[in-house]
Amino acid sequence: MYTYINELLTASEVDQIAGIVTKTTFVSGAATASGAAKNVKNNEQLQMNDTQLQNINYIIQNALVKSPLFREATFVRHILPFMVSRYLPGMEYGWHVDSPLMSGGGGTIRADLSTTIFLNDPAEYEGGELEIESDSGLQKFKLPKGHAIVYPTTKLHRVAPVTQGVRLVAVSWIQSFVKDTEKRDLLFQLKALQEVLNQQQQGSQVHLSSQQLYSNLLRMFCEA
Numbered sequence: 001m002y003t004y005i006n007e008l009l010t011a012s013e014v015d016q017i018a019g020i021v022t023k024t025t026f027v028s029g030a031a032t033a034s035g036a037a038k039n040v041k042n043n044e045q046l047q048m049n050d051t052q053l054q055n056i057n058y059i060i061q062n063a064l065v066k067s068p069l070f071r072e073a074t075f076v077r078h079i080l081p082f083m084v085s086r087y088l089p090g091m092e093y094g095w096h097v098d099s100p101l102m103s104g105g106g107g108t109i110r111a112d113l114s115t116t117i118f119l120n121d122p123a124e125y126e127g128g129e130l131e132i133e134s135d136s137g138l139q140k141f142k143l144p145k146g147h148a149i150v151y152p153t154t155k156l157h158r159v160a161p162v163t164q165g166v167r168l169v170a171v172s173w174i175q176s177f178v179k180d181t182e183k184r185d186l187l188f189q190l191k192a193l194q195e196v197l198n199q200q201q202q203g204s205q206v207h208l209s210s211q212q213l214y215s216n217l218l219r220m221f222c223e224a
């Protein structure tokens, strides 16, 4: 399942990040790719240990904790510091699968979910779609500024070549308390049902039962 988080960042938060980015240096992105991904990665990234990158992460983390959708869709256990990537004309990130184990911020996580936050508007560049393979065909994402997409790290994906303008994104990876996509999706559906019951039948037996079912399924699926 793909989760869109609309307006994860406000316009002012994106502007703050853009302001920090203009004062920072970008380096070749190939340095942080491993295995086969290295050969297909042609973009630029902010220096990893830059204090400005820490300030950007502070803004993003602050927004993430305020998003119930992010919490309910990911069951985040660990999240790596976000990297900021830039694609100039001619740059792309060819078909690849992200590493199952990823390091950053002093630790290593099992990557269950990948995240892209779009930091500029689609009208500012041509191409640059994030394309993800799925059972129902190719899914293409080019979201408005401040919006985010979260997708399973198990998927083959690429960033199509940028032909004009500049594409700016922040990307990170999440280790979830619930490793399997199907289980996470099931819990997400049940949560939505529970919300409806919460609105329409608060305190009813069926509402209580749905809470109990959700809690017990989460307990069963959760890795401690």
Ligand SMILES: O=C(O)CCC(=O)C(=O)O
Pocket: 085, 093, 098, 116, 130, 157, 158, 159, 169, 171
């Ligand atoms: O820029 C994106 O939307 C995703 C980039 C990507 O696939 C990666 O960094 O592994």
Ligand SMILES: [Fe+2]
Pocket: 096, 097, 098, 157
């Ligand atoms: Fe990737």
